[in-house]
Amino acid sequence: NELYIFLSEDMDDYLKGCRFLPKLNNEIPGERNATYKERFSSLENLVLIMFENDIVVIPRETSWFGYYPDGAFEPVLPPQQTKLYQEDWIGLKALDEAGRVKFVSVPGGHLGISNSDMRKHIVPYLKDKPSVSASLAATWHAIGEALGL
Numbered sequence: 001n002e003l004y005i006f007l008s009e010d011m012d013d014y015l016k017g018c019r020f021l022p023k024l025n026n027e028i029p030g031e032r033n034a035t036y037k038e039r040f041s042s043l044e045n046l047v048l049i050m051f052e053n054d055i056v057v058i059p060r061e062t063s064w065f066g067y068y069p070d071g072a073f074e075p076v077l078p079p080q081q082t083k084l085y086q087e088d089w090i091g092l093k094a095l096d097e098a099g100r101v102k103f104v105s106v107p108g109g110h111l112g113i114s115n116s117d118m119r120k121h122i123v124p125y126l127k128d129k130p131s132v133s134a135s136l137a138a139t140w141h142a143i144g145e146a147l148g149l
Contacts (some may be wrong), residue, residue, distance in 0.1 A: 026084075026089035037088070040090050040095070041090075041094040041095055042102065045100050045102065046100060046101045047121060048063055048064045048065070049063060049106060050105045051108050052064070052105055052108065055107045059109070059111060062136070064103050066082065070083075082091075
């Protein structure tokens with residue numbers, strides 16, 4: 001198990017010690033993955049959901065790629081004021097400027113989205129998408145076969 005934590009005052013240790021997040025966020029200078037950025041920025045839509053009572057993701061604004069300024073624990077910066085966004089390390093800025101990022105805030109704790117909020121904020125992006133329907137059908141078929149159903 002790996003603990004994913006980033007302390008803005010200790011960037012060097014974070015980049016050396018955390019194997020997952022720096023790569024995922026394209027944070028390692030000189031090792032930024034252009035293919036990852038290209039694929040991420042080609043998303044049709046990106047729905048980022050922040051849970052208002054989240055105690056797992058701290059600060060909860062990281063659900064939207066917001067974070068603390070380097071070397072401080074306050075204030076929490078909105079995503080548009082972070083280096084990740086401003087330098088467009090992962091393509092978030094490009095997506096946002098194209099109107100394809102949806103910043104959604106819902107009540108509840110970590111991953112505690114209600115059915116009504118799911119229908120309101122997620123389902124509309126899944127409707128009328130034959131590739132999604134075909135993919136889900138293929139996934140369910142493979143699961144059924146694996147379980148001998």
